[in-house]
Amino acid sequence: MQLVSVRVITNDVARLVEFYEQVTGLAARRPAEQFAEFAGPSGTLAIGSVETMALFSAGAAVPESNRTAILEFLVEDVDREYDRLTSLAVVPEIVQQPTTMPWGNRSLLFRDPDGNLVNFFTPRTAEARARLAR
Structure with missing residues (x-):
């Protein structure tokens, strides 16, 4: 699968x-x-x-109601992306400024206009990079 x-x-x-x-x-x-x-x-x-x-099943998905999923994007440099996004002023809410997480990723968490969580992250440790190298 x-x-x-x-x-x-x-x-x-x-x-x-x-x-x-x-x-x-x-x-x-x-x-x-x-x-x-x-x-x-x-x-x-x-x-x-x-x-x-x-076309699927009416009501199966409800817009702007997500509070559990995070859309995650691997980026080259989280801090540079943070600077770029804040200068664009398109992000309605920064949830977490760039932070290094215990599992080795540097992460920036923000919301899209519908309230969905978006994570831009960069692996910082050898272990974090290895997880992505599957």
Whole structure:
């Protein structure tokens, strides 16, 4: 089994696409007005409108209600990303400024416009780098 993507359901696809284009530096693919995706080397972040849920099971995902999942992005330098993001002024809330975690990652935690948690992290120890080298 292989995890391929994570999809965020939103009431405003355009707003989230613009936010993630700015924070990741990636351009979204937009195969439909109600759907966008950011394809990276290890997986895809997909953004779908609430209307797309009718194709699955209505009400199965509720926009702007996540308080458990964290979208995580490996970055080269967390502190540099923090400086870049704060200068852009697009991040609605910084939850945790760059901090070195007990498991060896340097981490920056913030929220996207829908309130989803986003973590930019850089492994700082040999053990943390080894976990990513699977």
